Amino acid sequence: MLINERSQIDKDFILSHTDKPYSIENCVSKEDIEELIDVWENSDNKEHKNTGPITSKIKNFNNPALSRIRDLIYFGDHAGDIEIWYAFFFHVDKPHIIHMDDNIDTLPKIFKAFTIPLRIEGGDEEPYLMFFDQFYLDGPSKFFNGDSHETKGHHETLQFLKLPRSMCVYEYSNVIGTTQKPFDKEINKHYLNHISDDWLKGLSYNSAHKWKPGNVIMFDSCRLHCGSDFREIGIKSKLGISIFTQHSNIYK
Numbered sequence: 305m306l307i308n309e310r311s312q313i314d315k316d317f318i319l320s321h322t323d324k325p326y327s328i329e330n331c332v333s334k335e336d337i338e339e340l341i342d343v344w345e346n347s348d349n350k351e352h353k354n355t356g357p358i359t360s361k362i363k364n365f366n367n368p369a370l371s372r373i374r375d376l377i378y379f380g381d382h383a384g385d386i387e388i389w390y391a392f393f394f395h396v397d398k399p400h401i402i403h404m405d406d407n408i409d410t411l412p413k414i415f416k417a418f419t420i421p422l423r424i425e426g427g428d429e430e431p432y433l434m435f436f437d438q439f440y441l442d443g444p445s446k447f448f449n450g451d452s453h454e455t456k457g458h459h460e461t462l463q464f465l466k467l468p469r470s471m472c473v474y475e476y477s478n479v480i481g482t483t484q485k486p487f488d489k490e491i492n493k494h495y496l497n498h499i500s501d502d503w504l505k506g507l508s509y510n511s512a513h514k515w516k517p518g519n520v521i522m523f524d525s526c527r528l529h530c531g532s533d534f535r536e537i538g539i540k541s542k543l544g545i546s547i548f549t550q551h552s553n554i555y556k
Contacts, residue, residue: 332518
């Protein structure tokens, strides 16, 4: 349970501004990608998260390549009353599990999130960022339907995660839009081998977007999503940028 809970008015407002995820292909130039990778490699604030990724907070967008990404967010097709509230580089060697993106301290009026792939190590094809039809508005969480905080050993993901209880959702009564239909077996088989079948109960597949350097993937922060199991196609790690925004002029 969160100390501060998001009001129903805020929840209704956020949900009323959701849309389908989409990709902008070949949006970031090779030159900018090289510059961004250099920023990552020379960053002095890398942090190894207990959830797996190594991250580096983006303190400002003064770098020319970063400033062009900021302009894309503020002046693109989705531009309007939007404000960046957090941004960081991330390096992962395990695929992300089901989660949504939020700030547990401030519970902002979360809006669009942007994933910007920079580098893939290994493999002969691109992985995917996978989206579900469901939403969650009760703070940043990862989703483990049918498990408990004491569950150990049955899945490698739970062996390295050390999440606060407030960030783990073990039953989906507060997940918005759950379904009684079985999850798509083909999607599960081909992309989600790292996800327990129980975790998918109540969820439905929305879309998959290629995690390809140069593309930008935009989606609603409150939408449940995860990475495809890139290890299945020989990929050792991924480097990218995540940027989260909020509505800056609410109730308009």
